[in-house]
Amino acid sequence: MSNTPTYIGFEEYSQHIPASIPAAVQQATSRFIVGRAARVAELPEWEQLRQAGSDIRLHTIENMDVYLAQFEEKVKAAGGHVHWAETAEDARQIVLEIAKTHHVKMAVKSKSMATEEINLNQALEAAGIEAIETDLGEYIIQIAGTGPSHILAPAVHLKKEEVAALFSKHLHMNAPDDPIELAQIARKTLREKFLAAEMGISGGNFLIAESGTLVLVTNEGNGRMCTTMPDLHVAVVGIDKIIPDWESLTVFLKLLARSATGQKLSTYTQFISGARRSEGEFGPNEFHIVLLDNGRSNILKDPIGREVFKCIRCGSCVNVCPVYKNVGGFAYGWFISGPIGAIFAPQMLGTQTARELPYASTLCGACADVCPVKIPIPTILRHLRRRVAQGDEFSKPSMPAPLQVTASLTSAALASHWVYRFGTRLLPLINPLFRHNNWLTNMPYPLSRWTKVRPLPAFGAHFRQWWKKRRTTK
Amino acid sequence: MPKAQLFLTCLGDQFYTGTLQNMTRLLEQLGVELVFPAAQTCCGQPLFNNGFEDKTRAVALNFMRAFNQSDAPIIGPSGSCVSMVKHHYPALFQVGTPEHALALDISSRIFEFTEYLVHVLQVTDVGASYPHKVTYHASCHYLREMGLKTEAKALIHAVKGLNFVPLNEEDTCCGFGGAFTVTYPEVSRSMMENKVRNVIASGADTVITCEPGCLMNIAGGLQKAGSSIRAMHIIDLLASH
Numbered sequence: 001m002s003n004t005p006t007y008i009g010f011e012e013y014s015q016h017i018p019a020s021i022p023a024a025v026q027q028a029t030s031r032f033i034v035g036r037a038a039r040v041a042e043l044p045e046w047e048q049l050r051q052a053g054s055d056i057r058l059h060t061i062e063n064m065d066v067y068l069a070q071f072e073e074k075v076k077a078a079g080g081h082v083h084w085a086e087t088a089e090d091a092r093q094i095v096l097e098i099a100k101t102h103h104v105k106m107a108v109k110s111k112s113m114a115t116e117e118i119n120l121n122q123a124l125e126a127a128g129i130e131a132i133e134t135d136l137g138e139y140i141i142q143i144a145g146t147g148p149s150h151i152l153a154p155a156v157h158l159k160k161e162e163v164a165a166l167f168s169k170h171l172h173m174n175a176p177d178d179p180i181e182l183a184q185i186a187r188k189t190l191r192e193k194f195l196a197a198e199m200g201i202s203g204g205n206f207l208i209a210e211s212g213t214l215v216l217v218t219n220e221g222n223g224r225m226c227t228t229m230p231d232l233h234v235a236v237v238g239i240d241k242i243i244p245d246w247e248s249l250t251v252f253l254k255l256l257a258r259s260a261t262g263q264k265l266s267t268y269t270q271f272i273s274g275a276r277r278s279e280g281e282f283g284p285n286e287f288h289i290v291l292l293d294n295g296r297s298n299i300l301k302d303p304i305g306r307e308v309f310k311c312i313r314c315g316s317c318v319n320v321c322p323v324y325k326n327v328g329g330f331a332y333g334w335f336i337s338g339p340i341g342a343i344f345a346p347q348m349l350g351t352q353t354a355r356e357l358p359y360a361s362t363l364c365g366a367c368a369d370v371c372p373v374k375i376p377i378p379t380i381l382r383h384l385r386r387r388v389a390q391g392d393e394f395s396k397p398s399m400p401a402p403l404q405v406t407a408s409l410t411s412a413a414l415a416s417h418w419v420y421r422f423g424t425r426l427l428p429l430i431n432p433l434f435r436h437n438n439w440l441t442n443m444p445y446p447l448s449r450w451t452k453v454r455p456l457p458a459f460g461a462h463f464r465q466w467w468k469k470r471r472t473t474k
Numbered sequence: 475m476p477k478a479q480l481f482l483t484c485l486g487d488q489f490y491t492g493t494l495q496n497m498t499r500l501l502e503q504l505g506v507e508l509v510f511p512a513a514q515t516c517c518g519q520p521l522f523n524n525g526f527e528d529k530t531r532a533v534a535l536n537f538m539r540a541f542n543q544s545d546a547p548i549i550g551p552s553g554s555c556v557s558m559v560k561h562h563y564p565a566l567f568q569v570g571t572p573e574h575a576l577a578l579d580i581s582s583r584i585f586e587f588t589e590y591l592v593h594v595l596q597v598t599d600v601g602a603s604y605p606h607k608v609t610y611h612a613s614c615h616y617l618r619e620m621g622l623k624t625e626a627k628a629l630i631h632a633v634k635g636l637n638f639v640p641l642n643e644e645d646t647c648c649g650f651g652g653a654f655t656v657t658y659p660e661v662s663r664s665m666m667e668n669k670v671r672n673v674i675a676s677g678a679d680t681v682i683t684c685e686p687g688c689l690m691n692i693a694g695g696l697q698k699a700g701s702s703i704r705a706m707h708i709i710d711l712l713a714s715h
């Protein structure tokens with residue numbers, strides 16, 4: 001039932017990318033970049049905010065058990081139920097159990113990365129429970145039957161014409177390719193679902209330890225409907241979402257909306273502390289929170305890799321990534337794509353499965369420049385490449401043997417100036433075989449992988465002779 | 475008279491002899507006395523960036539020994555290679571070992587070419603003239619790891635007769651990324667083609683970069699696109715009269 005990948009073939013995928021994907025992605029990400037830049041420029045204290053966000057997250061990462069315990073205690077005190085899920089399977093069973101007890105036939109969902117991570121929708125469907133995504137982007141990809149291609153804008157790879165075609169087919173109607181009308185259609189369809197559903201499922205952007213509060217940051221209002229209309233609300237949240245207190249939250253709210261969508265504040269920021277306590281209050285009768293580990297505790301032991309948990313899922317790194325913009329999200333083979341996916345997937349799924357992802361970057365550093373919580377993404381990419389190439393205490397090496405041999409030979413050649421200099425004298429000898437003017441073309445493997453894209457300058461290491469001659473004639 | 479050691483970089487050594495000769499002449503004209511440590515090979519970045527830290531050490535040791543024959547500053551025509559030595563060498567060796575001490579010393583006295591000109595020699599006008607329409611590609615490691623945001627442009631703007639035109643997405647990666655070009659050739663291709671499209675759209679007849687890697691990639695891309703635009707290392711621009 002699970003669609004967690006067993007091997008992610010980034011290269012294989014990158015060879016067959018439909019041209020429509022980079023086009024749609026580039027258009028959308030450029031809008032995000034412009035919006036973010038404008039909002040960031042308004043805040044002279046932006047750099048201090050980033051530092052504060054990073055510091056708080058690091059502190060929380062180091063004291064996660066303490067804050068989680070505090071959170072649990074406060075949620076219980078407020079009448080909520082707390083469940084600990086060590087694995088994805090545990091989390092699915094917990095949610096299914098709750099649904100079964102309440103005879104749930106339909107569940108409405110607001111956008112959630114954690115339920116994506118545990119493939120909750122398939123588990124619900126298999127148990128005969130209809131699960132409806134209510135975030136517009138998530139609704140679109142649910143109809144399309146694919147995963148998300150961007151952590152913030154899951155349907156970013158689709159053009160409005162494609163969305164209209166999907167709606168027409170799925171809802172048996174003639175949907176116009178106008179975004180506003182399409183949103184209206186979704187709104188009308190989903191309204192009925194909100195009224196009929198017995199259970200609301202959400203994720204969570206932050207968990208505030210000091211008060212046991214679940215924070216949801218959304219823009220469409222569907223999150224509020226999911227968490228207030230049905231009488232039962234279940235939130236599935238990764239343990240890394242914990243923050244100490246409300247004061248910390250003010251830092252993250254400023255960083256998140258500005259980075260993610262170029263807003264000062266998102267349209268809806270909801271604070272949920274426990275269930276409804278009296279008839280006069282809003283909200284569901286029963287509130288459950290499933291705290292998901294699913295390998296996180298293990299990653300927390302890695303002082304370099306664990307910085308991935310500073311992430312507030314703003315998508316900025318994805319928007320500026322030149323690799324992502326040219327391949328789109330599906331190439332990363334997991335629900336989190338782009339630079340954050342490249343450092344997250346190999347840690348969550350293991351480097352045997354995701355060994356290609358740490359290499360899916362030129363280490364250009366554009367991501368680290370914009371990350372609102374200062375995650376050193378290139379450093380973590382290099383760290384994970386080390387895990388792939390030579391292994392570490394978390395994993396055996398997973399790089400194929402021929403590449404290991406190539407690296408050993410390269411190292412030996414570059415560490416000896418005799419071998420190196422001998423090589424530089426040999427290389428120009430192959431020029432005549434492939435030469436067209438000053439360029440080499442159609443070279444054999446492995447240089448074919450360069451020359452099939454663009455020609456290579458002719459080899460010609462003459463500096464050393466020139467320098468020697470110059471010294472002796474001077 | 476300031477002294478300095480020439481660091482060729484392996485790509486410079488293999489493909490850009492003319493640029494290295496120009497670097498030598500320019501520095502000498504500015505009164506720098508140069509030495510060339512012949513035992514140098516490569517900084518080891520191709521191994522390091524691909525995860526082979528253990529296999530990088532031997533290459534780094536060769537580099538450090540070659541450049542430790544003199545205590546003069548080291549100058550290289552690549553922000554990426556210089557950054558490798560400056561920012562990553564110290565982390566390769568255990569704190570407290572003589573190799574670590576040496577790495578710190580070498581790291582403290584290595585400079586990228588334009589950095590050395592602008593910050594050490596404090597020169598921006600080297601007397602070059604180049605009556606052409608010129609644009610500039612900001613290389614990733616030069617810009618972000620070395621933090622060199624204004625140096626290249628200051629030098630370019632001081633060239634006589636030059637007409638500077640901006641490049642759309644100037645600081646977006648060109649798709650080189652070292653082994654990335656052969657690991658994911660198709661992705662590298664789209665990124666390079668994007669860069670080449672922007673260069674052509676700029677209306678310039680010359681595009682300048684401070685990185686041999688980007689130069690190979692962009693020049694090759696322009697050649698493949700049948701464009702007559704010249705891709706040029708900043709050193710060659712500064713040596714133009």
Ligand code: SF4
Nearest residue numbers: 311312314315317371
């Ligand atoms: S890694 Fe940083 S930039 Fe990327 S999504 Fe997370 S918080 Fe945002």
